[in-house]
Each structure stands twice: as structure tokens, then as C-alpha cells.
Amino acid sequence: MFPDRLKAAQAGVQAALDAALASRAEVPVVQAMRYTLQGGKRLRAFLVLESAALHGIAAEGAMPAAAAVEALHAYSLVHDDLPSMDDDDLRRGQPTIHVKWDEATAVLAGDALQTLAFELLCDPALGPAERRIALVRALALASGAEGMVLGQALDIAAETAPRALTLDEITALQAGKTGALIAFAATSGALLAAADPAPLAAYAKALGLAFQIADDILDVEGDPAKAGKALGKDAAAGKATFVSLLGLEAAKARARALVAEAEAALEPYGAKAEALREAARFVVDRDA
Structure with a gap:
């Protein structure tokens, strides 16, 4: 069940994102997006x-929100890879945006992907205006200084902190x-x-933490070719992780x-939630 539904989600959201950019000018920032x-x-x-299907909402009635969260996630990856942050050269097995183009294009492409996410949440297919406003507010809170951006800021600060972070x-x-972004997706x-x-919020809280612990485990024993990015950077930098604090097992x-x-x-x-249960198991069994 889960593999088929995940493939359907992948195909549907890719089509939605491609359509969202189809009419944009063919300039470097759009090419990078x-x-x-x-x-x-x-x-x-x-x-x-x-999560929409659990509430009787068909895929077409939720697809703009699915595309929005992926656009927002993509922006976060582009900025996360910048030299001023994690300084990564590879993402999904391909050169990162600042390597393929330049740092300014990467910053602007990330900015544009973020605004695209909120544009997508204005789609009337998502229902009445009050529902769309609720989604906009929820994604803003999840991605801003109370959510994803705060987490990234704390992560950067930890690199120069006088002591390692506690569990x-x-x-x-x-x-x-x-x-935070996983919680938005699961509760939308x-x-x-x-x-x-x-x-769904309780499910997402457990799922998000499991996802990150799995990432820390992959950073230690994963295959860079499958991950499509450099591994072992946390250990090399001496950063505290779930693995360094708890031990691998x-x-x-x-x-x-x-x-x-979860x-x-x-x-x-x-x-009705069996596919979501399978997704939770996938999160810790994945190899990339």
C-alpha cells in the first residue's frame, strides 16, 4: 500500500510543481527553482x-497544499546547503544550486520557492478562504522563527557553543x-x-523525531551514494547528535x-490510516 501511494504522491506533486512554474520566464532563478x-x-x-484522505478529501482537493510543503522544503534545502550554513556541494546526488549556478542565484531561488509555497496555498481548490488562511498561518508558523528557521538557527549556534547540546x-x-514541517504536512x-x-499532531511529533534519529544513524552508517550527499559531517565537526549521546544501538x-x-x-x-503507519516504519527502515 505505502509504496504505491508514495509513488502516486511523487508523480502528482511533481506535475503540480511543474505546472506552477510552466509560465515563468526562462531565467536562471527559475531554472534553479x-x-x-x-x-x-x-x-x-x-x-x-x-491526512486529507483520512477526512474524505480527494487528492485534487489537497494537491496544492502538498506542492506547497514541498516547495517550502526545497527552499530550506537550498539555503541549508549555502556556504554560510552547511556548505554542501551535493544534494540528491546532484550539485547544489550555489555550485551549479552561484550563491546569489541560490539565495534568490530559495526566496522564490518560499513565496511559491504561499502562492500555492491560495489555490481555490483547497476550499473556502478561511481554510486557506488557516493553512497559510500554519505553514508560516511551522517554517518561521517558531519552527524550522528557529531550529536551523539553533543548529548553527551549536557549532560554536562552548559545550555540546544535551539530549x-x-x-x-x-x-x-x-x-515542524512534518507536523504541518501531517495535520493539514x-x-x-x-x-x-x-x-495527527501526536503522530507527527513522534514521526518527526524518528525521522531525525534515522538521519543521524544514516550519517554514521549510511551509503553516500544512496544518500546523494556527504555523510559523516556531524561527527567530523564534533556536533552532538542522537547517536553521539545515546549510542548507535x-x-x-x-x-x-x-x-x-506514531x-x-x-x-x-x-x-484507514494503514498507509501512514507504513510511512512511519519506512522512516526508520530507509537507507537514504
């Missing part, structure tokens, strides 16, 4: 579509950097339906326990 919107797991888009501090950091279906998002056990939490949170939805 189009380049960075290719590929990826599209897990966040999948979460949008599946609680890393958990809070990653709840912003990785978890409830927002579209004006339903209670609490079960304990980190794996913690990730599995979080998957169980699955339990979906109990109110019964069998």
Missing part, C-alpha cells in the same frame, strides 16, 4: 495527501528544524476539513519506540 524541485522522497507531500536541547532543536488534512488535528531502539508511538496515535482512524 525547477532544478531543485526535481526528485526527493516527497514524504511531506504524501503526508498532506494521506533535551537536541530534541527541541530538531522539533523545529525537521519536525485536518485543517482542510476543519477537523480535530490532535491525533540505543538510538535505533529509540527510533523504533517512536514509530510505535502508530498508536493513529488508532482513532482505524484501518
Whole structure:
């Protein structure tokens, strides 16, 4: 079930993103946007579509939100890779934007991808204006100085901090950097339906943390060819991670326990949420 639904989400959101850029001028910044919107797991888009399906909303009624969260995620990756941040040369097995073009184009492409996300959330296909406004507010909070941007700022600050972060501090950091956007994606279906998002919020909280622990594990024992990016950078920089603080086996056990939490949170939805349960298992079993 999950692999087929993930592939459908990947194809649908790619078509939506391609359509959103189809009429744009063929200039370097748009070329860079189009380049960075290719590929990826599209897990966040999948979460949008599946959370919508739980509430009886068809894919076409949620696709602009799925495309929006992927555009926002793409912006974050472009900026994260910049020399002033993580200074990465590879992303998804391809040169990063500042390497393929230049740093100014990367900054501007990231900016434009962020604004594209909010443009997509204005699509009437998402329903009444009040629903769209709720989505805009939720994505703004998830991606700004109370969410993803805060997490990234804390991560950068940790590189020059006089001491390593504690487990609680890393958990809070990653709840912003990785978890906030996952939480938006997983709860957006409830927002579209004006339903209670609490079960999906609990699912997303566990899923986001499991995702990050899995990333830390892959940074230690993953295959760079499969990951499509450099690995081992956290250890080389002496950064505290879930693996460095818990140990490799304990980190794996913690990730599995979080998957169980995520699955339990979906109990109110019964069998309808099976694809989301499989997604939680995929998060810790993936090799990239």
C-alpha cells in the first residue's frame, strides 16, 4: 500500500510543481527553482495527501497544499546547503544550486520557492478562504522563527557553543528544524476539513523525531551514494547528535519506540490510516 501511494504522491506533486512554474520566464532563478524541485522522497507531500484522505478529501482537493510543503522544503534545502550554513556541494546526488549556478542565484531561488509555497496555498481548490488562511498561518508558523528557521538557527549556534547540546536541547532543536514541517504536512488534512488535528499532531511529533534519529544513524552508517550527499559531517565537526549521546544501538531502539508511538496515535482512524503507519516504519527502515 505505502509504496504505491508514495509513488502516486511523487508523480502528482511533481506535475503540480511543474505546472506552477510552466509560465515563468526562462531565467536562471527559475531554472534553479525547477532544478531543485526535481526528485526527493516527497514524504511531506504524501503526508498532506494521506491526512486529507483520512477526512474524505480527494487528492485534487489537497494537491496544492502538498506542492506547497514541498516547495517550502526545497527552499530550506537550498539555503541549508549555502556556504554560510552547511556548505554542501551535493544534494540528491546532484550539485547544489550555489555550485551549479552561484550563491546569489541560490539565495534568490530559495526566496522564490518560499513565496511559491504561499502562492500555492491560495489555490481555490483547497476550499473556502478561511481554510486557506488557516493553512497559510500554519505553514508560516511551522517554517518561521517558531519552527524550522528557529531550529536551523539553533543548529548553527551549536557549532560554536562552548559545550555540546544535551539530549533535551537536541530534541527541541530538531522539533523545529525537521519536525515542524512534518507536523504541518501531517495535520493539514485536518485543517482542510476543519477537523480535530490532535491525533495527527501526536503522530507527527513522534514521526518527526524518528525521522531525525534515522538521519543521524544514516550519517554514521549510511551509503553516500544512496544518500546523494556527504555523510559523516556531524561527527567530523564534533556536533552532538542522537547517536553521539545515546549510542548507535540505543538510538535505533529509540527510533523504533517512536514509530510505535506514531502508530498508536493513529488508532482513532482505524484501518484507514494503514498507509501512514507504513510511512512511519519506512522512516526508520530507509537507507537514504
